[in-house]
Amino acid sequence: MIYVGIDVAKRSHVASAVDDGGGAVIESFKFANTRDGFAGLLERLSEASATPDGCLVGMEATGHYWVALFDFLTAHGYDAAVINPIQTDAFRDVWAVRKVKTDAVDAAMIADLVRYKRFGPSALGEEATEELRNLARYRMSLVERSTMLKNRATAILDRTFPELAGLFSGSYGPAHRALLERCATPEQALSTDVRTIARILSEASRGQLGREKAEQVKAAARKSVGVGFGSGALAFEVRLVMEELGFVRGRIDEVDAELARILNETAGRWLLTIPGVGVALASVIAGEIGDPNAFADPHKLMAFAGMDPTKNESGDTVRSDGHMSKRGPAALRWAFMRAADCARKHDPYFGDYYAKKRAAGKHHYVALSGVARKLMGVSLAVMKEKRPYEPAPPKSHRPGHLLEP
Numbered sequence: 244m245i246y247v248g249i250d251v252a253k254r255s256h257v258a259s260a261v262d263d264g265g266g267a268v269i270e271s272f273k274f275a276n277t278r279d280g281f282a283g284l285l286e287r288l289s290e291a292s293a294t295p296d297g298c299l300v301g302m303e304a305t306g307h308y309w310v311a312l313f314d315f316l317t318a319h320g321y322d323a324a325v326i327n328p329i330q331t332d333a334f335r336d337v338w339a340v341r342k343v344k345t346d347a348v349d350a351a352m353i354a355d356l357v358r359y360k361r362f363g364p365s366a367l368g369e370e371a372t373e374e375l376r377n378l379a380r381y382r383m384s385l386v387e388r389s390t391m392l393k394n395r396a397t398a399i400l401d402r403t404f405p406e407l408a409g410l411f412s413g414s415y416g417p418a419h420r421a422l423l424e425r426c427a428t429p430e431q432a433l434s435t436d437v438r439t440i441a442r443i444l445s446e447a448s449r450g451q452l453g454r455e456k457a458e459q460v461k462a463a464a465r466k467s468v469g470v471g472f473g474s475g476a477l478a479f480e481v482r483l484v485m486e487e488l489g490f491v492r493g494r495i496d497e498v499d500a501e502l503a504r505i506l507n508e509t510a511g512r513w514l515l516t517i518p519g520v521g522v523a524l525a526s527v528i529a530g531e532i533g534d535p536n537a538f539a540d541p542h543k544l545m546a547f548a549g550m551d552p553t554k555n556e557s558g559d560t561v562r563s564d565g566h567m568s569k570r571g572p573a574a575l576r577w578a579f580m581r582a583a584d585c586a587r588k589h590d591p592y593f594g595d596y597y598a599k600k601r602a603a604g605k606h607h608y609v610a611l612s613g614v615a616r617k618l619m620g621v622s623l624a625v626m627k628e629k630r631p632y633e634p635a636p637p638k639s640h641r642p643g644h645l646l647e648p
Contacts, residue, residue, distance in 0.1 A: 245293040248354030249302040250346045251309045252276070256302075258284060259350035260293060261358055268293065271347035276308070281315045288321075295320035301357030303331050303349075324357055331356060369534070371508040376530030378505065380574060382498045382523060385491055392488045396423070399481050403428045403474045406463035410456065420485040421447035422460065427481035428474045432464035502526040510535060514622055516631035518593075519585025527578035528622060535627045541620035548575045550616060567612065576615075579622075583615035590634060593617065 245268050250257040254276055260269035269291050274280040288298065300316055300323040302309050309325060316323050331349075334356045393415050400407055404427065411419040421443050426432040432440070441457035503522045506512050511529025514520050520528075531548075538544045545551045549571030569576065587597040593614050600610035625632050 244358075245291065245298045246354045246358040247288070247293060247298060247300040248350045248352065248357060249300060249312070250349040250353065251302050251305045251312065252346070253306075253308055255280070256284075256312065257346040257350040258287070259347065259354050260288075260291060260298075261351070261354045263358070265355060265358060267351075271350050273346070276311070278315075281312065285319060295322070298322070299324060299357055301326055301353050303328055303353060326353065326356065330360075334359075369509070371505055372511075372530060372533050375502065375505050375509060375511065375526050376533070378498060378502055379523070379526040379530045382495060382502065383527070383574060385495050385498065389488060389491045389495065392484050392491065396481055396484050396488070399477045399484075400427070403469045403471075403477050403481075404432070404464070404467055405469060406467050407460070410459050410463060415485070415488060416448075417489075418444050418448040418452050418456075420489055423485045424482045426460065426464075427478040428471070429464040429467035429469050430471065430474070431478060432460055437461055499523065510626040510629055513625040513629055513631060516625065517582070517586060517618070517621060518589035518632075518634060520582050524578050524582045524585075527574055528582065529626065531572045531575035531578070532622075532626070535623055538623060541616070541623055544619050544623055545616055547571050548579065548619070549573075550576055550579065550612065550619070579615040579618055580611060583611050583618050586618055587611070587614050 244263050245260050246262075247258060247260040247269070255273050256276060257271055257273050258269065259271040260267070262268050269287060272287065274283045274287075288294075298321060300321055302312065302323065302325060304325050304327060313323050313325060331353060334352065393413070396415065397408075397413065400423075406429075407423075411422075415423075422440065425443060426435055426440065437454070437457050440460055441454045444452040444456050499522055506515075506522060506526055506529065509529055511525050511532075514525035514528055515522070532538075532544065538547065542551070546568075549569040550567050552566065552568070567576070583593065586593040588594065596617060597610050597614050600613055601607070605613075621632055
C-alpha cells in the first residue's frame with residue numbers, strides 16, 4: 244500500500260508518498276492547482292506504481308482549497324482521506340523533533356499520518372447538504388454586514404439626531420430607513436413638510452405609520468440636542484448606509500427563501516419541528532453536520548462541534564474544567580447555542596432543565612450550554628430517524644423522543 248500526503252494551498256500543492264514501512268516512494272514535489280497540475284500528479288503516481296487500488300491519498304481540510312483536488316482524484320478512482328487540521332497539528336508535534344514547518348515537510352508528515360492512523364476514505368456530502376452549508380454561511384456574512392451597518396448608523400445618529408432612537412426600534416425597519424434617507428438630522432426634518440414625512444412613513448410601513456409619527460419626528464427635531472457641526476456629510480453617509488442596509492436585508496430575504504427550499508430536500512427539515520428552530524438555524528445545523536449517520540451518538544457530535552468539555556488526564560486522574568474545547572465549526576456551536584436559547588423559552592423539557600441548572604447556581608451560559616448539548620441529541624435523532632420532535636416528552640424521556648409518523 245502506498246500512502247500519499249498532500250499539503251494543500253491556494254495556488255499550488257505539494258505531494259509526497261511513503262510505503263507501508265514509512266520509506267519514501269515519491270519525494271516531495273510541487274504541482275499547480277490546475278487541471279494540468281492535477282494531471283501531472285496522476286503521472287507521478289503512475290510512475291511510482293501508486294495505482295487507485297493500492298493507494299490512499301491524505302490531505303488536510305484547508306479552507307475550501309482541497310475540494311477541487313479531492314473531486315478530481317475520486318473521479319479517477321483514488322480513495323482520499325480529508326483530515327481535520329487539529330489532527331495534523333497534533334501529529335506534527337510528535338512527528339518532528341525540531342519545529343520545522345515547510346510545505347515539503349508537511350506533505351511527508353501527512354503521508355506518514357495517513358499510514359500510521361489508517362484513515363478510511365472520505366466522501367463529499369450530498370449536494371443539497373453542501374449547498375445548504377455554503378448558503379447558510381453566506382447568510383451569516385450578510386447578517387454580520389447588516390449589524391455593522393446598523394451600528395454605524397446608530398453611532399452617527401447618537402451625534403446628529405439622538406432623539407430619533409426613542410421614536411423607532413433599533414432594528415431599522417423599512418419606515419425608519421426611508422425616513423433617515425430624507426431626514427437624518429434635525430435640520431433636514433425641520434425643513435421637510437410634515438405631510439411629506441407622513442407620506443414617507445405611510446408608504447414604507449404600508450399604512451401603519453403616518454401623521455402622528457410625523458408630528459413626533461418634527462417635535463423631536465425642534466428639541467434636538469444633536470450636533471450640527473459637520474452634520475451634512477454625516478447625513479449623506481446615513482443615506483448611503485440606509486440604502487445599503489435595505490439592499491442587504493433584501494438579499495437575506497432571498498437567501499432565506501432559497502435555504503427553505505434546499506432544507507426541504509434534506510434530513511434537516513425535521514429540525515423545524517423543534518420549538519424555536521427556524522429555517523436559518525436549521526440550515527446552519529444541518530449544513531454543518533452533513534450526514535447525521537456519520538455520528539454514532541450525540542457525544543461524537545459534541546466533540547465534532549467542539550462543545551465537549553476539555554479534559555486533562557495524568558495517570559489515573561482525569562480532570563475537566565467544564566469549558567468547551569471549541570475545536571470544531573464555530574458556526575455549529577453558535578447555531579446550537581442560539582437554538583438552545585429559543586428552545587428553553589418554548590419547550591418545557593428544555594426550560595425545566597435550564598431552570599434546574601440555574602437554581603443550582605450555574606451561570607446562564609453554563610446552563611445554556613447544557614441545554615445545547617441536550618438539543619444535539621434531539622437534533623441528531625430527528626435527522627437520523629426522519630421523524631418530528633415531540634413537543635412535550637414524558638419524564639422518562641431521553642433526548643430525541645419522537646412522534647409516531
